[in-house]
Amino acid sequence: MRVIRDDPDGLLLWQPVGGDFAKLVDADGGTAHEVTPDAMTAPRMVSSGWLHYDVLILMPPGAAHAVWWFFRDGEFTGWYVNLEAPYVRRGDAVETVDHVLDIVATPRREWRWKDEDEFAARLGHPLYFDTDEATRIRAEGERLVRLIEAGEFPFDDTYTGFRPDSSWPVARFPGAR
Known part of the structure; x- marks a missing residue:
């Protein structure tokens, strides 16, 4: 980020969108939303592209x-x-x-x-x-x-018009894709 x-x-x-982030997955690709970390089989951190x-x-x-x-x-x-x-x-x-x-x-x-x-x-x-x-x-x-x-801060109009600088590159982890 x-x-x-x-x-x-x-x-x-x-x-x-497209920036890398890391997430914990088990051997079957399940995340901590689907299975608790202590029940994961062979858990590992993977790099994934941010979507949507x-x-x-x-x-x-x-x-x-x-x-x-x-x-x-x-x-x-x-x-x-x-x-x-x-x-x-x-x-x-x-x-x-x-x-x-x-x-x-x-x-x-x-x-x-x-x-x-x-x-x-x-x-x-x-x-x-x-x-x-x-x-x-x-x-x-x-x-x-x-x-x-x-409608109080931060749920007012603060940042709703935010625009990133067009020169900012999309961050990637070293060695990722």
Whole structure:
């Protein structure tokens, strides 16, 4: 991802369609959405091309979420709220832990939960969250839903007109395809 901004307001990243990203898969190609990492057979990290939407991602410091602005053919198509642990810096990278439950919102601020079944299935699993943590994760989502409904930052018009610099190359991992 390209770092657009890294300041006290957060880390702002750009991932265009076609840019590489890494994902954990098992021997059958299943991802952590389909099988928990401890149940994977021969898990490995693979490089894959980002598909369908260009995305601008804001990771506020100390926040238990990231907000994604989705664009297709340069047009804003909606927000995605990734509920996750606050990021931790690791050298020139950041690390976070996905909390499975997400929110999808349209430009008209109509919203829905995403991955509720997966969230419920992971409850109590030792690699995921217990009931108390699940309650905190859901509460963070509900707090963000109120911001979506009110059209408050970051669900106002901030970044909806974002356009990348046309000279930016699409990032590729060294040695990838």
